[in-house]
Amino acid sequence: MIHLDRVSFGYSKQKLLFEDLSMELLPGHIYGLLGKNGAGKSSLLRNMVGLLFPLAGTIKVAGFEPRKRFPAFLQDVFFIPEEIYLPSVTIEKYLQMLAPFYPKFDEHQFREHISEMDLPKNNKLTGMSFGQKKKFLIAFALAANTRVLIMDEPTNGLDIPSKSQFRKLVSCALNKDRLILISTHQVRDLDNLIDSIIILEDSRILLKHSLDVVTERLCFGTLSTIAYDDRVIYSEPSLRGYKAVFENSGHEESRVDLEQLFNAVMENPDRIQKIFNY
Amino acid sequence: MEFKDKQAIYLQIADYLCEQILLGKWPPGERIPSVRDLAGMLEVNPNTVMRTYDFLQNKEIIYNKRGIGYSADENALAKILAYRKERFLEIEMPEVFRTLHILNISMEELGVRYEKFIAEHFPVIK
Numbered sequence: 001m002i003h004l005d006r007v008s009f010g011y012s013k014q015k016l017l018f019e020d021l022s023m024e025l026l027p028g029h030i031y032g033l034l035g036k037n038g039a040g041k042s043s044l045l046r047n048m049v050g051l052l053f054p055l056a057g058t059i060k061v062a063g064f065e066p067r068k069r070f071p072a073f074l075q076d077v078f079f080i081p082e083e084i085y086l087p088s089v090t091i092e093k094y095l096q097m098l099a100p101f102y103p104k105f106d107e108h109q110f111r112e113h114i115s116e117m118d119l120p121k122n123n124k125l126t127g128m129s130f131g132q133k134k135k136f137l138i139a140f141a142l143a144a145n146t147r148v149l150i151m152d153e154p155t156n157g158l159d160i161p162s163k164s165q166f167r168k169l170v171s172c173a174l175n176k177d178r179l180i181l182i183s184t185h186q187v188r189d190l191d192n193l194i195d196s197i198i199i200l201e202d203s204r205i206l207l208k209h210s211l212d213v214v215t216e217r218l219c220f221g222t223l224s225t226i227a228y229d230d231r232v233i234y235s236e237p238s239l240r241g242y243k244a245v246f247e248n249s250g251h252e253e254s255r256v257d258l259e260q261l262f263n264a265v266m267e268n269p270d271r272i273q274k275i276f277n278y
Numbered sequence: 279m280e281f282k283d284k285q286a287i288y289l290q291i292a293d294y295l296c297e298q299i300l301l302g303k304w305p306p307g308e309r310i311p312s313v314r315d316l317a318g319m320l321e322v323n324p325n326t327v328m329r330t331y332d333f334l335q336n337k338e339i340i341y342n343k344r345g346i347g348y349s350a351d352e353n354a355l356a357k358i359l360a361y362r363k364e365r366f367l368e369i370e371m372p373e374v375f376r377t378l379h380i381l382n383i384s385m386e387e388l389g390v391r392y393e394k395f396i397a398e399h400f401p402v403i404k
Contacts, residue, residue, distance in 0.1 A: 030323055167321035172314055174324050192287055192322040212329070221284060253286040 001027045001148060001179045002048060007057035009040070009047055017043055018203040021057070027147065028176040029210075032194035033183040034262055039200050041183040042082060042152050048181075049079040049150060062147050075102055078146040080137050082153040086125040091136065094125060104145035113139035117165060131157040138166065142173045149173075150181045155189040167193050187258035197258070199265050206265050207272060211256050217275050218264075219248045220257045233271055234264035247275060287322060291330040296339065296358045299350045306350045310340065337361055 002025040010016035017040040025031055035041045046052040047059060050066030050073070059066055064073035087094070091114065099105045114121070117135045125133060134157050141149055155163050171193060174180060184190055197214065199207040218233070224241040226232045235244035245257075245264040265272050295310070304310045313331060317324040331348055334340045339357045340348050351357065378388065 029325065164321060168318050171321060171324060172318040174317075192320075192326065195323045195325045215286060253289065254284055255286050255290075 001025055001062060002181070003060040004048075005058045005060075007047065007054045007059055009043060009052065009054050011043075013055065016055070016203060018200070021203075021205060023198070023205060023208055025179055025181065027179045028174070029196050030170065030174055030180040030182065030194045031196045031198055032187075032190050032258070033181060033198045033200065034185075034187065034258070035183075035200035036266070037185075040203070041200055044200065045079065045150050045152050045181070045183060046081075049077055050074075051079070076146045077148045078102075078141045078144050078150070080134075080141055080151045080154055082156065084133055084137055086133055086137070088124050088126040090124055091119070091121060094140075098140075099144075102144040102146060106143050106145055109145075110139060110143035113142060113169060116169075117162065131159055131162065134158060135162055138169070142169055145178075147177055148179050148181075152183050153185070154182060155184065155186050163189050187262065191258060197261070199262065201266065201269070206269050207261075207276065209276060213276075214256055214261065215248070215253055217248055218256075218261070219246050219252050220244075220254045220260060221246075233268050233275075234260060236260075236263075288326050288329040288333060291316075291320065291322070291327060292333055295330065295334060296362065299339070299354050300358055304350050306352045306354055309347045309349055312347055 002023075004021050004023050007021045008016055008019045010018075021044075033041050033044070043052060047054055048061055048066060050069045053067040062073065062076050064070050066073065066077075089097070095107070095110070099107065099110075114136070117139055119132055119136055119139070120128070125136065128136065134154065138151070138154060141151070155166055158166060166189075170180060170182075182190060182194065194211070196210045197207060198205060221244065222238060222240050222242065223229065223232070223235070223244045223246070226235045226242045226244060229246070231246040231249060232242075233245045233247065235242040237243075243257075243260065245260050298304060299310075311319070313324050313327045317327045320327070331340065331342075335342060335348075337357060338351055339354050339361065341351055342348050
């Protein structure tokens with residue numbers, strides 16, 4: 001559904017943010033995009049939705065090249081940026097103005113989301129708090145029922161109950177024809193929600209796999225000692241020994257700890273690449 | 279639902295479903311929640327729940343009727359007990375053995391305590 005072929009991008013030609021990036025994202029999955037600050041996550045997402053253009057290579061999203069911004073492409077893709085701007089109108093007016101651009105927009109579903117999220121109905125959008133604005137846009141995006149939904153740091157600014165509602169709504173929104181891509185630093189917010197992970201660092205993709213594959217090859221758990229244990233890829237001292245990420249030698253199935261996985265990939269990228277044999 | 283740290287989520291969901299079936303929440307033949315409903319309720323990825331259902335179907339604890347959904351199997355109770363026993367002997371028992379060994383607790387002492395525990399918690403009604 002999203003296809004990148006040797007894509008390079010940078011804000012200047014001398015300094016590329018990412019180079020020769022290729023990957024294929026499939027419908028029916030919720031992908032989590034992780035990377036340090038400045039790794040280029042937001043720029044990558046913006047390339048995918050046609051807000052920025054690649055310097056080299058091609059991007060295809062739902063069969064279209066985003067940079068051409070064909071209407072058929074725009075009505076099947078929704079992007080929620082990290083910082084959002086909403087016009088000074090009421091929810092009703094916004095609905096009237098923008099819902100018609102999305103042929104599969106489901107008004108009933110939208111109203112359900114709005115009442116579940118506890119949003120004030122008659123306020124102007126500009127009069128809402130940052131978190132409320134974000135919830136409003138998430139509700140609108142989900143109801144637009146586009147085949148591709150991309151969200152940049154969607155849980156930033158959401159309060160504690162809203163984060164749980166967010167996970168509920170997004171997990172219900174996934175179907176086999178839909179692709180959801182979420183970038184975040186708040187990995188705990190996405191725990192159990194994403195089924196595949198993409199880690200972007202140093203202008204390349206260090207890891208892109210389903211979490212099922214990750215747990216096949218890596219184990220997450222506590223070891224009493226890490227000395228002389230060459231399976232260990234990453235460890236940090238904890239109360240009961242060491243919390244560690246290590247190669248899965250048996251057929252143990254542990255739960256992925258996204259934070260530790262991220263640290264393991266950052267600390268030992270070559271080893272990770274060897275394990276997942278790129 | 280509170281997820282534990284160590285075990286794969288799809289197995290934790292399997293345990294949850296098995297427990298509910300044992301408690302009689304979904305008698306054999308009655309529909310259990312759909313993948314999507316359960317995913318929403320637990321706030322987890324539907325593909326994870328799908329994996330749980332495939333897993334339980336392989337163990338013949340639940341079955342899928344086209345167009346209707348999933349239900350517990352006629353023999354679900356016996357199959358759950360067998361599956362839980364297998365898991366206990368393979369995973370939890372070694373942990374207990376390890377602790378017994380470290381703390382130097384003898385089999386005799388364990389036996390006495392086990393009898394006492396059973397008598398207290400599961401008294402035979404005459």
